[in-house]
Amino acid sequence: MFTDTLADRFGRTITYLRLAVTDRCNLRCTYCMPTEGVVSLNHSDILSWEEMECLVRLLAGIGVSKVRLTGGEPFARKGVLPFLLRLSNIPDVKQLHITTNGVETAAHIPQLESMNLTGVNLSLDTLVPDRFARITRRSRFTEVQHTLAALLQSTIPLKINTVVQFGLNDDEIGEIAMLAKSHPIEVRFIEEMPFNGLVGETFACTNHWIERRLQSLFPGLQRNESQAGTASLYQVPGFQGQIGVISGAERTFCGSCNRIRITADGQLKTCLYDGGVLDLRKLLRTGATDDDIVSAIRQAVLRRFVDGHAAEQVHPSDKKSMSQIGG
Ligand code: SAM
Ligand code: SF4
DSSP: OOOSOEEOTTSOEEOEEEEEOOSOOSOOOTTTSOTTOOOOOOGGGSOOHHHHHHHHHHHHTTTOOEEEEESSOGGGSTTHHHHHHHHHTOTTOOEEEEEEOSTTTGGGHHHHHHTTOOEEEEEOOOSOHHHHHHHHSSOOHHHHHHHHHHHHHSSSOEEEEEEEOTTTTGGGHHHHHTHHHHSSOEEEEEEOOSOBSSSSOOOSOOHHHHHHHHHHHOTTOEEOOSOOSSEEEEEOTTOSSEEEEEOSSSOTTGGGOOEEEEOTTOEEESSTTSOOOEEHHHHHHTTOOHHHHHHHHHHHHHTOOSSHHHHHHHSOOOSOBGGGTTO
């Protein structure tokens, strides 16, 4: 078995994989894709569950201990639960998470709970049904509400992801943040990033705007300095949970980035902005050995860019949708 860890030439060790299990989705969020959606991959171009499991096992053998399933919408692909169960039995995978829009999630929560999933991130941009329909271009709020209620009652650690859009939900920050008052959850407000399948947009709700808004709503807000990860976390006196702000534009966390991504069609991304640096599907389907694959991954990680700005210079953003990247 492999023993060395996976590290880049800047001394960053990779321990976290975000695996997009599909590019398909049952919503059409305005910040993620255009009205007509994006062209879906052919089924044969998407990694099979067996191929994905093989990659997770290889990565777990070189130090990847946290895996997050994402998409598209993970629950839009048949077979995600048995897949999660198999991953939960890989001893070196210590943390197993999923990011979901909640539309088809509620019914699966007891099973997620019984496999000791270490976290669910639920995307929730509004608590108002009409707004939900406007933001996601689908009327599925009731299902998401059921998922939220079931998750709040479950033992699974929960984080809420709210992308803040000016004129759509910027006035709901306070109400959504209040979910962390009576529940030990993390409510994270996300600065919109330019991955909505279009080009050349700028966004009004920056992370600074969100932070100022939170400070005016919750004057006792205090920064939690002992944090790790992409969110700046805050505590409000009397709240059981925490509030987070995730900056998309500044990329201040690149220096400690421990994550890689694999897209649904098997492209390895060592940075959100690198456009894909290794075709793992091709390796898997042309008889590469485990050693070949691990060695190719190591080489790709060694070529990793110093930060997202450098990656973007080499791979300027095209009309990518976050559903094709996995968030
Ligand atoms: N469909 C699932 C969901 O929405 O939770 C998982 C995939 S989605 C691409 C993963 C995360 O990316 C979600 O929390 C979503 O809010 C976030 N996201 C999508 N587009 C974004 C954008 N343009 N800027 C910032 N976050 C975005
Ligand atoms: Fe689908 Fe998630 Fe993108 Fe919304 S953010 S369209 S739920 S993939």
